[in-house]
Amino acid sequence: MARTAQRLAVIVAITASIMAYLWRAPNSEGIEQLDRVRALTASMKITYIIGRAAEMLGISDRISVVRKVAGLMLRLKDAKDDAGLEIQDTSIENVPVRIARPKNQNGNLPAIVFYHGGAFYMGSVDTHNSLTSSLARLANVVVVSVDYRLAPEHPFPAGLEDCYTVTKHILEHGNSNKLRIDTNRVAVAGDSAGGNFAAVIAMRFASQTTSERKPRLQILIYPVLQLFDMMLPSYMHNHFEFFPYTVDHTLTIYFGKKVDQSIYANNHLSVAQKKKYRKYVDWSLIPAKYRTVYQKPLTDNQEGDPTLIENAKLALNPEVSPLLVDDESLAKLPPTYLLTVGHDRLRDETFIYEGRLKRNGVPVVHNHYEHIFHGSVGFLHGPFALDIAKKMVDDMVIYIGENL
Template sequence: MGYKSLCFGFSCILFAYFLYSPIPENIEEPWKVRYLDATVKVVSYMATLFENIGLMKYEKLFSTSSVFYITQAVSDENVTVIDTYFSNIPVRLYVPKRKPERKRPAVIYIHGEIKAYDNMNRLTSNKLGAVVLGINYRLAPKYPFPAALDDCVSVTKFFLQDKVLAKYRVDPTRICIMGDSSGGTLAATVTQLLRNDPEFRNRIKAQALIYPGLQMIDTFLPSHREYAHGPILIREVMLKLLSLYVANDSSLIQASLRNEHMPEESRHLFKFVNWSDFLPEKYKKNHVYTAPVLGKLNASYPALVDSRLFPLLVNDSQLQNLPLTYIVTCEHDLLRDDGLIYITRLRNVGVQVIHDHIEEGVHGAISFTTGSVVLQLGFKIRSRYIRWLEENL
């Protein structure tokens, strides 16, 4: 009992300290953002402490906290919600109850524990009259790369079969792949792989990426430096969790924090993520580009040079085949520049891109539209995304 009281007291002191950490001035609902930011930082510190004393793995505390947002498969008067399996992988389907006048559109939604996004997927299905498919892919570190991607590709290909689309009355020409944050990474890769696959390329009409993470071969982009300490998404936390997806190796985490994690043979890839070439001038500010230090990490991890892990690493010829693209970036977001670089590269090869930049935005806002703390910014992003789907799908 004394140990638990000590931990609780320490976490309260940390929370009070972080609650008054400075945040950018123009953020909407600043005290709510402060609360969420402080919560993430306390969880990170406690997770580090618990791991160091052998009580709990770092990532376990993060996954435990997400359980509070999970909802069961409950249908309502508008949407039938079904938990089932596609290709032996758990999925959740949202199927409108009203009889369609024509075949329905469909959205394949990708983001970790999909049951935590029930509210948004239910709303999307109801407003668009669309079938929404959420994928509960395997998670790291138990299942490292490429397990999550393999699950997403397998489920998507299963869903795109004629017999499955016919079962749910889905129009094969009106399908969008969508993801946010790490789900945006997977959505971008799945779209690249399928649009370059002759069997499936004509079945993906659009992709929607909400503040996606698209590369980590250069961890010193301007937004990485400006928002290393948040709000909400913290550079050290992000690199720890990403490193666990590649390998459970603490030296990889430390090397990535120093931007010294890439091998010598990766030199040719940096032309794809060179922010001095692709970022709009207003985001370069006074930052000076410095090339990452290569070949410092003794261990070798082939995943680090794999474009299936980092969608920005594909060449222009592979980008040319991509469909209509919607990308949301947030000003006060560590991953802001990933999205901005991708937008520039896509437009350079002729892909039609609709870009929504949220000046007062922070990472993860769309996750906070339910629960004890909700952000109006989350509702704004969600509304813009659904309106784009209505107009383009």
């Protein structure tokens, strides 16, 4: 009897520890609707644990697990997502897309070509449907969401090329009877990794002299803009995260070569590379309030590891790190909308990008939301809906209405 009681006590203790871990939300001060955020975070932790366990046991890899769980969560899709819209799943030049168009709008409408986030290896038009449909409905525009190829099955630059192919087609042929798009009023947009694609594609078109039509706007939602400096203050600060991910794991998948954790100490760079590219990642453009502890680069005089330098060399490619271009190139970019959040390792590079764009005469609107986390903009409907997500989308819609 005593032994049974002891076992029960152990089970209760373990269960309590697991529940405490799942419910714990460190660094979440100031985040509103925290109970809802805790529930969301718990589901992501479970997904991550299952993925790591499956990988360790040789059952599956964590990428497959995350994708499958995301697919299950789609069954929670809210009916409000597509209200008032015509939704068409089709393809453009063999690239799958989802087109959301306001109903009863027969004329040529402005359009947003949207590239979803997901660290280059996750996400789909389904995971971002709530956001893309909301933009189509509220801004009265056509949204073409690109279901690009994902790493590791398709490493860089496959996904980027898919997005470019669709965008080029929209700009050149969007005014067809099928698409009914005003090709003079097309924006490129994306979140996180998709924001990276949007910035790169906007730069491609801005640099071309042969393109008759180019994107009118770029809309970047907490974008990946550089993989040069992994020791920016926003990387060094402990932020709230609703889904754990690491740069080394992400880049290993995206590049198809092993990138280890020493990238967090900028060990992927030689001193010569640091000297060459530092001017593009200027810490003085980060707001002073974020530089109270880490005020200047820390390792620019330290030589990196030759193997990592070779494996991570794509990190310095402007089509991976669009911040690493000269001022003359930046000056050619279209008007830009930037969205950042406080709990985000990508925060500071967007402030640097903003500063450089403004310095070169590019019109910029930058809305920063301090007390919210990376990935939050899509939680518009359903059990994890966040008020701040609706606010962020409403602010974007205002910008789109005034500029597109």
